[in-house]
Amino acid sequence: MPPMVQTQKLCKSFRRSDGSMVDAVKGVTFDIEKGEIFSLLGPNGAGKTTLISMISGLLAPTEGDATIGGFSITQQPIEAKKLMGFIPQEIALYPELSARQNLLFFGRMYGLGGKELNRRVDEVLAFIDLADRQKDRIDTFSGGMKRRVNIAVGLLHRPQLIYMDEPTVGIDPQNRRRILDTVKQLRDQFQMTVLYTTHLMEEAQELSDRVGIIDHGEIIALGEQGELTQQVGEEDRIEIGLGNRAVPATYPAELQAQIPGVTRILYTPAEQLAEGSSQSTPARLTAFAKRGRTALPQLIQVLNKDGYEIQSVEVREPDLEAVFLALTGRALRD
Amino acid sequence: MHSILNITRNDLRIFFSQRGNLMGLVALPVLFTLVLGWAFGGNGDNSAPRLRVDLIDQDQSAPSAQFIDDLHRANDALVLCPADNDADDFCQLNGEPLTVERAIARARNEDTEALIVIPAGYAEGMASFAPVQIDFYAAGNPTLPNPVRQSLDVVVQQASSAALTTNVLDAVLQDVTVRIGIDALTQNLRSQFATELYANVQTQFADRPDTVRYVASAGEDAASVDQGFGQSTSGMGAMYVMFTVLGGMAVLQRERAQWTLQRLNSLPVAPWQILAGKMLTYFCLGMLQFLVVFATGLLVGLNYGRNWPALMLVMVAFVLCCTAIAFAIAPRVTNEEQAGGVARLLAMALAPLGGAWWPLEIVPPFMRQIGHLSPVAWAMDAFHDLLFFGGRLTDILPEVGVLLAITILFFGIGVNSFRKLLA
Numbered sequence A: 001m002p003p004m005v006q007t008q009k010l011c012k013s014f015r016r017s018d019g020s021m022v023d024a025v026k027g028v029t030f031d032i033e034k035g036e037i038f039s040l041l042g043p044n045g046a047g048k049t050t051l052i053s054m055i056s057g058l059l060a061p062t063e064g065d066a067t068i069g070g071f072s073i074t075q076q077p078i079e080a081k082k083l084m085g086f087i088p089q090e091i092a093l094y095p096e097l098s099a100r101q102n103l104l105f106f107g108r109m110y111g112l113g114g115k116e117l118n119r120r121v122d123e124v125l126a127f128i129d130l131a132d133r134q135k136d137r138i139d140t141f142s143g144g145m146k147r148r149v150n151i152a153v154g155l156l157h158r159p160q161l162i163y164m165d166e167p168t169v170g171i172d173p174q175n176r177r178r179i180l181d182t183v184k185q186l187r188d189q190f191q192m193t194v195l196y197t198t199h200l201m202e203e204a205q206e207l208s209d210r211v212g213i214i215d216h217g218e219i220i221a222l223g224e225q226g227e228l229t230q231q232v233g234e235e236d237r238i239e240i241g242l243g244n245r246a247v248p249a250t251y252p253a254e255l256q257a258q259i260p261g262v263t264r265i266l267y268t269p270a271e272q273l274a275e276g277s278s279q280s281t282p283a284r285l286t287a288f289a290k291r292g293r294t295a296l297p298q299l300i301q302v303l304n305k306d307g308y309e310i311q312s313v314e315v316r317e318p319d320l321e322a323v324f325l326a327l328t329g330r331a332l333r334d
Numbered sequence B: 001m002h003s004i005l006n007i008t009r010n011d012l013r014i015f016f017s018q019r020g021n022l023m024g025l026v027a028l029p030v031l032f033t034l035v036l037g038w039a040f041g042g043n044g045d046n047s048a049p050r051l052r053v054d055l056i057d058q059d060q061s062a063p064s065a066q067f068i069d070d071l072h073r074a075n076d077a078l079v080l081c082p083a084d085n086d087a088d089d090f091c092q093l094n095g096e097p098l099t100v101e102r103a104i105a106r107a108r109n110e111d112t113e114a115l116i117v118i119p120a121g122y123a124e125g126m127a128s129f130a131p132v133q134i135d136f137y138a139a140g141n142p143t144l145p146n147p148v149r150q151s152l153d154v155v156v157q158q159a160s161s162a163a164l165t166t167n168v169l170d171a172v173l174q175d176v177t178v179r180i181g182i183d184a185l186t187q188n189l190r191s192q193f194a195t196e197l198y199a200n201v202q203t204q205f206a207d208r209p210d211t212v213r214y215v216a217s218a219g220e221d222a223a224s225v226d227q228g229f230g231q232s233t234s235g236m237g238a239m240y241v242m243f244t245v246l247g248g249m250a251v252l253q254r255e256r257a258q259w260t261l262q263r264l265n266s267l268p269v270a271p272w273q274i275l276a277g278k279m280l281t282y283f284c285l286g287m288l289q290f291l292v293v294f295a296t297g298l299l300v301g302l303n304y305g306r307n308w309p310a311l312m313l314v315m316v317a318f319v320l321c322c323t324a325i326a327f328a329i330a331p332r333v334t335n336e337e338q339a340g341g342v343a344r345l346l347a348m349a350l351a352p353l354g355g356a357w358w359p360l361e362i363v364p365p366f367m368r369q370i371g372h373l374s375p376v377a378w379a380m381d382a383f384h385d386l387l388f389f390g391g392r393l394t395d396i397l398p399e400v401g402v403l404l405a406i407t408i409l410f411f412g413i414g415v416n417s418f419r420k421l422l423a
């Protein structure tokens, strides 16, 4: 079976307002197979939205091309777009119109009409469980409800392929759960192909058949989750949250030398969550070890001796976060 | 086509779902059209237009002076050059003498409204009740009403009625003297009597100025009501069309920020269809705006006569022009606020510059020329032609042509950069 989506060396450069160039996507090549959930996992600014914009025909690539079901997105955009439902990261709805009016409008734009249109609208409203609020204006909805309508628009014409760009940003856990279940339902019940972007390791882990990890506009790892975690070896990861005392640059190496079985230690300084915000993530030491549970007591002992305040300790099996850390030396931050 | 109409219908529905938009589309334009219309057309002696008319008195006699006096009385808007020239050289004589040749050229170039020549021998002719010819030159269609000629007609009629009355009375007098057998009055006496009689009749007319002026002033007043609302409907129409249509720039930027524009672009429709749908939206709103304002004019008694098709043509050309400008600028601003600011600034600058607030006919010539940088001026010229000067469809084609040329220019720019808004 030919892949649903094929990209060939996609590149996108933007000109900043000061005249300098940003390479947001640098020669990305990958396939998405029919019927799979493919996740693009990467931190903010990695190039996920730019990439998804190019393969949905919004942005013309600076170089390269992509085919959707065999149609080139640059040469045959209309045919390619008929196959896909694009669900943008923003709530791309008309706030002045009701949920139903929004759905009717976009449905007509897909060429639907008459009874067929009304049936599809009823269907997707039931699917997102908002039939009772369909006559209300979008600007009276909660963030989670808006997100669900946003998704419904992309499902109206029953596309084979769905793009979802960070569909869980800024909503409560309950609505997030609902959306994640919806995504799996699309694959399992409707045999749709899903491209899902996120900066949350847990989401990628739960949903994906295959994952592409993207950073600075490049795919740095690609494959099934098992394959990826094997790439970083069978090592456990020990996450230690530290108090506010700063850690000298040479300390991680010294620490590693004192504890057998630890292959590498990375330090991530404390970071403010947002400018002007009082909240911050604590400084962290991340140690990789074949058997995390045996290395842990020794680690704690040495840290105590050196006078560091330990706030939290966590031992994790190999996961996508570890892959990202191993490849970039940085953490994927929420 | 289906997609284009669907986009337009949806945009219009969103436009009308916002109360504030109805304020801008109906309430404010209607209010300002009325207020300005009354202000321009009202009992404003001071705002009354001044008509520059060359008058050459080759007779320089008491009757010719009387004639000039009567002209003034019949229409106080007349500035009879060179006699009435003021310190600002309203007559535009530049200190040079006014010969008949120069005056004819001035009238032909429409530097003056008209030229009136009182020939030598006028007094003599009047005295002997022989026909005298007053020469009248004016550019433009002689069959159309012209305030100067109307005033002149009144005065000439008055003078000849006086002469006629005198003639009749003189004849009666002679008849009577013959019948009752008195010696015929000497020619000298009779002529003296007739002259007195003539002067008397003239005085009678002058003492009842209302009846005489009635003809002229009724016409004048009617014209000034028309002028007030003619100016205010075309001016406020053009200005609010700019507000409404250029306001589309802000809406486009909002749609870009809320990603509905990009979502449209992710659907199986061509970018040109999205552009066409959006343009059609603002074209419809612009036309609707004009209709609201011109309907207001209709309600207060403005008479568009058979000019509807020509007026519509000007409206279409102007709305197209504004739409093209909006879509040329929209991709070049960065957000909704900036777009709104640019739209207001443009409307508030181009409207007065182009004569939407006061007629360009009253500003100095160089301002009039600068004003024609604004598309508003071309629309106003065409509207004035149709509403005041009896212009027909063919008379406004040049203005419509200019508006369409501006449209094509900006349309080209807009089409090229519209894609920027879609991604």
Ligand SMILES: Nc1ncnc2c1ncn2[C@@H]1O[C@H](COP(=O)(O)OP(=O)(O)O)[C@@H](O)[C@H]1O
Binding pocket: A014, A015, A016, A022, A023, A024, A042, A043, A044, A045, A046, A047, A048, A049, A050, A051
């Ligand atoms: N229109 C644009 N102009 C300039 N730079 C852009 C533009 N869009 C995105 N970028 C830059 O490209 C990079 C990738 O952005 P984006 O694709 O939005 O990342 P992500 O969706 O993964 O958070 C960022 O550095 C961003 O600042």
Ligand SMILES: [Mg+2]
Binding pocket: A048, A049, A050, A089, A165, A166
């Ligand atoms: Mg993004």
